[in-house]
Amino acid sequence: MDLNLRRLRSFVTVAEELHFTRAAGKLFVAQQSLSKQISQLETNLGTPLLQRSSRKVELTPAGQAFLTAAREVLARFDQGVAETRSIGRGEQATLRVGFIVGAALELTTPILNEFTRCRPEARVELHEFAFADPSAGLAGATTDVAFIRLPCSTQGLATTALFTEPCVAGVSTAHPLGSRERVCVQDLLDEPVAIGRTDDTVWHDFWTLASHRSSGSAHHLVETNSQSEEVEVVAAGMACNITPSAARRYSPHPGVRFVPIDGYPGSTVAVAHRSNQLTPLVASFVRAAETVRDRESGIVRMIQGSSGPS
Incomplete structure (x- = not known):
């Protein structure tokens, strides 16, 4: 299919303006030429992209889908051109x-x-x-x-x-769960949970076991600002935390024991x-x-x- 960049840009401009005269003006082409380009594009794709009437222009469902794809293609192409020119000028990418x-x-x-x-x-x-x-x-x-x-x-x-990788529970070595070889999610639901401050609810819910709680949230959260702060909170016995098993290699602490959690998905x-x-x-x-x-x-x-x- 001859889906050249000129036709893609023409379609995107028409789709954004929803008006052939205004779009032709922005593209500096004749309206008749622009209409022909869009018609050729629709012929190549085998489906109408626009619904035209004497009063308005609207995107069809296929046109809405193709608009997203066309924008992505043009954005990637423009970025590639800019990067190539930058390298050609001797600039370091x-x-x-x-x-x-x-x-x-x-x-x-x-x-x-x-x-x-x-x-x-x-x-x-x-x-x-x-x-x-x-x-x-x-x-x-x-x-x-x-x-x-x-x-x-x-x-x-x-x-x-x-x-x-598997998830583990970080608990103080003085905590009763610290002597366990493994724990299950139910063992942790009544424990205070340390969690980094974030507005990302998907992230927040996973690391606080929200999907296993009837209320959807822990009864007590200790919010932290960094991994090291979270580890210190756990070591002090103020809360436990749910963390990747790599914490044992990357954030070891003599006051914290990391215990595998049965029945919880990995990260x-x-x-x-x-x-x-x-x-x-x-x-x-x-x-x-x-x-x-x-x-x-x-x-x-x-x-x-x-x-x-x-």
């Missing part, structure tokens, strides 16, 4: 990589190395974010790509899973980007992450199987 504590765990360094090997001309900026922003900068467009931990709100994001680490912002650099980073994930199967198995008590 920069990729802003966001992450929250732990990033992609033991896969982080291999992924960064693989990306650097594939795109040696690019400069990587690493930005760490607190639990307040589980999107690691993607929601506010301050990063281009990020290591995020699911579940969290992924509206407008495209994600590629790297691994899923998935993924590489993510805004769904309408797949630039060549971002695509290269995602491919590097997939390459390392598939190549380092032993590391992935270790991460996904790390469910023993500690």
Whole structure:
């Protein structure tokens, strides 16, 4: 199909203006020429995109779907052109990589190395974010790509899973549950829960066991600002926390014991980007992450199987 960029831009302009005369003026083309382009596009696609009458122009359901796709294609193309021109001028392309504590765990360094090997001309900026922003900068467009931990709100994001690891309960070594080899969700429902401050309800509900509570929320929450603060709260016996099993390797504390939780789903680490912002650099980073994930199967198995008590 001859879906060239000129026709896509013409369609997007008409769809946004819903008026052929105004759209033709914005595109600096004759209205007759614009109508012909849209008709050719509809012929190529085999379905009407617009409903025309003497009084108004409206998008058909197919047109609404195609508008989303056309905008994404044009945005990606424009970003690629800008990046290519920047590199051609000798400017160094920069990729802003966001992450929250732990990033992609033991896969982080291999992924960064693989990306650097594939795109040696690019400069990587690493930005760490607190639990307040589980999107690691993607929601506010301050990063281009990020290591995020699911579940969290992924509206407008495209994600590629790297691994899923078990969840554990962090409890004070003086707590009665600290002597247990394993616990179940019911053992934790009456306990105060430490949770990082965030407006992301999907993230908040998962790490407070909300789906297992009749009220939907814990009777007592201790909100924290960082991983280290959360660990200290747990060590002091002020609350327990629900956390990935990697906390035993990345946040050990002599006053905290991490106990596996039976009957609770694991947490998935993924590489993510805004769904309408797949630039060549971002695509290269995602491919590097997939390459390392598939190549380092032993590391992935270790991460996904790390469910023993500690």
